[in-house]
Amino acid sequence: MNGTIFDKLKILAESAKYDVSCSSSGVGRRNNGTIGSSDAAGICHTWSADGRCISLLKVLFTNNCVFNCEYCVNRRCADVPRASFEPEELAQLTIEFYRRNYIEGLFLSSAVEISPDFTAERILECLRLLRRKYGFAGYIHAKIIPGVSPELVHAIGLEADRLSVNIEMPTSKSLELFVPQKKPKEIFRPMRQITNSLIERNALKGPGSMFRGQDVNSPENYLTPGSGMLSADSRQLRENQNCSEGSEEGVKAIVRRHPRKEVFAPAGQTTQMIIGAGGETDHQILTTTENLYHTFKMKRVYYSAYVPVVSSPILPDAGTPPPLAREHRLYQADWLLRFYGFSVSELVDDAHPDLDPEVDPKVTWALRHMDQFPVEVNKAPMDMLLRIPGVGNVSARRIMRQRKVASVKYDDLRKMGVVLKRAKHFLTCSGKYYGGNRFLPEVIKEQLLEADDGVQLSMFDTADSRKAVTGNDRLSL
Amino acid sequence: MTDYLYDGTFEGLLTCIHFHYYNGKASGIYVRNEYQPSMLQPYLEVETDTNKADIVYEAITKKISSYDLRRIYRVFKSDDAEKEKKILDYVRLGFRLGGKISMMHGNPAVFEIQRIDKKVGNEVHRLKGLIRFSELDGGVLYSSIEPDHDIVEFLAHHFCDRYKNEPFIIHDIKRSKALVAYGGDWYVTHFTKEKVSGISADEQKYRDLWKQYFEDIAIKERINPRCQKNLMPARYWKHLTEMQ
Ligand code: SF4
Numbered sequence: 001m002n003g004t005i006f007d008k009l010k011i012l013a014e015s016a017k018y019d020v021s022c023s024s025s026g027v028g029r030r031n032n033g034t035i036g037s038s039d040a041a042g043i044c045h046t047w048s049a050d051g052r053c054i055s056l057l058k059v060l061f062t063n064n065c066v067f068n069c070e071y072c073v074n075r076r077c078a079d080v081p082r083a084s085f086e087p088e089e090l091a092q093l094t095i096e097f098y099r100r101n102y103i104e105g106l107f108l109s110s111a112v113e114i115s116p117d118f119t120a121e122r123i124l125e126c127l128r129l130l131r132r133k134y135g136f137a138g139y140i141h142a143k144i145i146p147g148v149s150p151e152l153v154h155a156i157g158l159e160a161d162r163l164s165v166n167i168e169m170p171t172s173k174s175l176e177l178f179v180p181q182k183k184p185k186e187i188f189r190p191m192r193q194i195t196n197s198l199i200e201r202n203a204l205k206g207p208g209s210m211f212r213g214q215d216v217n218s219p220e221n222y223l224t225p226g227s228g229m230l231s232a233d234s235r236q237l238r239e240n241q242n243c244s245e246g247s248e249e250g251v252k253a254i255v256r257r258h259p260r261k262e263v264f265a266p267a268g269q270t271t272q273m274i275i276g277a278g279g280e281t282d283h284q285i286l287t288t289t290e291n292l293y294h295t296f297k298m299k300r301v302y303y304s305a306y307v308p309v310v311s312s313p314i315l316p317d318a319g320t321p322p323p324l325a326r327e328h329r330l331y332q333a334d335w336l337l338r339f340y341g342f343s344v345s346e347l348v349d350d351a352h353p354d355l356d357p358e359v360d361p362k363v364t365w366a367l368r369h370m371d372q373f374p375v376e377v378n379k380a381p382m383d384m385l386l387r388i389p390g391v392g393n394v395s396a397r398r399i400m401r402q403r404k405v406a407s408v409k410y411d412d413l414r415k416m417g418v419v420l421k422r423a424k425h426f427l428t429c430s431g432k433y434y435g436g437n438r439f440l441p442e443v444i445k446e447q448l449l450e451a452d453d454g455v456q457l458s459m460f461d462t463a464d465s466r467k468a469v470t471g472n473d474r475l476s477l
Numbered sequence: 478m479t480d481y482l483y484d485g486t487f488e489g490l491l492t493c494i495h496f497h498y499y500n501g502k503a504s505g506i507y508v509r510n511e512y513q514p515s516m517l518q519p520y521l522e523v524e525t526d527t528n529k530a531d532i533v534y535e536a537i538t539k540k541i542s543s544y545d546l547r548r549i550y551r552v553f554k555s556d557d558a559e560k561e562k563k564i565l566d567y568v569r570l571g572f573r574l575g576g577k578i579s580m581m582h583g584n585p586a587v588f589e590i591q592r593i594d595k596k597v598g599n600e601v602h603r604l605k606g607l608i609r610f611s612e613l614d615g616g617v618l619y620s621s622i623e624p625d626h627d628i629v630e631f632l633a634h635h636f637c638d639r640y641k642n643e644p645f646i647i648h649d650i651k652r653s654k655a656l657v658a659y660g661g662d663w664y665v666t667h668f669t670k671e672k673v674s675g676i677s678a679d680e681q682k683y684r685d686l687w688k689q690y691f692e693d694i695a696i697k698e699r700i701n702p703r704c705q706k707n708l709m710p711a712r713y714w715k716h717l718t719e720m721q
Contacts, residue, residue, distance in 0.1 A: 001677060005686065006686065006689060009686055009689065009690055009693075010693055013690050013693050013694055014693055014694075017693070017694045018696075042707070043602075043605050043606040045606040045706075046606070046609070046709060046717065046719055047705045047708045047709045048605070048691065048694050048695040048705070049692075049695035049700050049701075049702060049705055051701040051704030051705050051707075051708060053708070054691070054694070055606070057690070058694070071627070093686070096679070096683045097683065097686075097687060099610065099612070099618060099640075099643070100609060100610045100611065100612070100618070100683060100684075100687070100718070101606075101608050101609055101610050101620070101639075102718070103718075104606075106597060133720065136643075160487045250559065255520065267651075400580060402580060402582050402583070404579075405577055405580060406581075406583075409583060412582060412583040415582045415588055416582050417585060475694050
């Protein structure tokens, strides 16, 4: 247990790596400490051999766990080397990495050593040292362990930029099966607390452009364990998660407003779930996602393709390849929810419970709604431009802008960033159609697959997926 | 039509643009000591004139926009072989169209400038992440880079904000220049490797910790070197601690 810093870093980085969230974007804060700034664009410092962007030092505080989650390398019964950082040790390591520009900040997660509160207190001490003793103004993402007392959640939120409570599994059934010690109730309580703390500060932002034009900080969005949770969306969430809190009927949401100066998790709240461990359909997964966005107004939901690291009779066998393609499609679908005005019911339903592995979900939608295409780029409103496969937010805005001064010509579209090999099948430019001569979904799908030849196989090489995963806003689906 | 030759400074280029309007059209604009004269093409060595440069500077700000001025400056700092002529074409068009020029994505002159500007911007953004500092004896943070474009000054704002109370140096080895900064103030100066002292006592330890961390976090089931190379071009590796 008392190894060198090299040993500890090895063990605690190794344990943290099966965790997808590498996003440090979403916060724009100029430096008000002595060292550090969090750049809103999100900065990659390097790319690991698996092609993931590294911007944060991602470690567990300790892997010495008293819990026994089925899928986890660090569960109590596992025979693995154990280590725990000292608060001072990790604070110093972080600041020294940061000074050398290796990292943009710290992503701190942890196993449960002794008890959730014991661990959270040591994490809090580390974060306070970092912020106060070392004057660190870089980015901190702290994970909240279910079961931590509200006071500690609050105190950690005052030091961290972003908080996350992992939902772990897409449904309550898998949660019960794989994560017996984490109860839905204990997961949702801190989630709710964080959302409410943000509302109190008028600082809740919500996912992407999903709530554009609405006041997400209004008292109706304030979550109480009883009646406040009973909006249509939260009821679904509760059913899906089987999370009844013992209703306190008649409790009315009273929002305590806080002075602005006390900053609480300015980059908001995220969560993460594991994909491909239980038997969920994409429909179930995305419904949970949509509910999380609607209820808690989280910034993001992350998906982590399950990598079999432990052998278990109820989990996929070791050697089963992680469902990366599926994870990728889910990120694309998630992107459509947050930035393109899609709802889950448009992407998957009972007849099509899973996303089409062959083409991206935006194409799938378009092929099922051929009556709405082709779209005339010189006339269509913004929300319809966004529905054209191959047109992203940036190119749609460019089209709108150019339309004010001159009509958009087909050749202009490529320069505006439109991916024509996809888009040409779904649009007209001043009345002219540039796709093939048969406007039929199966024909177009065939042509798209041909044009994409090979791309599907090495999907993680494409700029699109990179951005979907790293959180860059310019993804064009 | 005459080729105009200038001293390689931004003011020099702006002076050439002034000449284009008042002394006869430019067939091309080139840096004096890189120019290959030909028998058939007349050329003129233009002395940099700050008054003329100021006039053009003001005109671009007023008649086009300050955004476009900044954009032109970034393109000027690129390694594009014909950037001067491209800037001239853009400015000429800008004087006719005004501030809306940057929206004319379809125009070839605008597209070119947009493309080069983006390349410069991308490298700046990339280097914000890819620069590695070493702590020198005495605590100064030092980093060496070999960027495609002449961009050290574009990094000043970001790193001054990051290191409020620490002196740091970003050394462009290719161009023998460096950004030197402390406490929010910075300047760009001629710089060579000889000026760098040895590394501090702890430096090697943190380099080793970082290298170890970098190797440990790759998920071996997902190894994808091609993807890694796409995202982090090999020409930057020389100065990356974790790639040594
Ligand atoms: S709480 Fe569960 S998932 Fe977390 S480290 Fe412990 S066993 Fe693993």
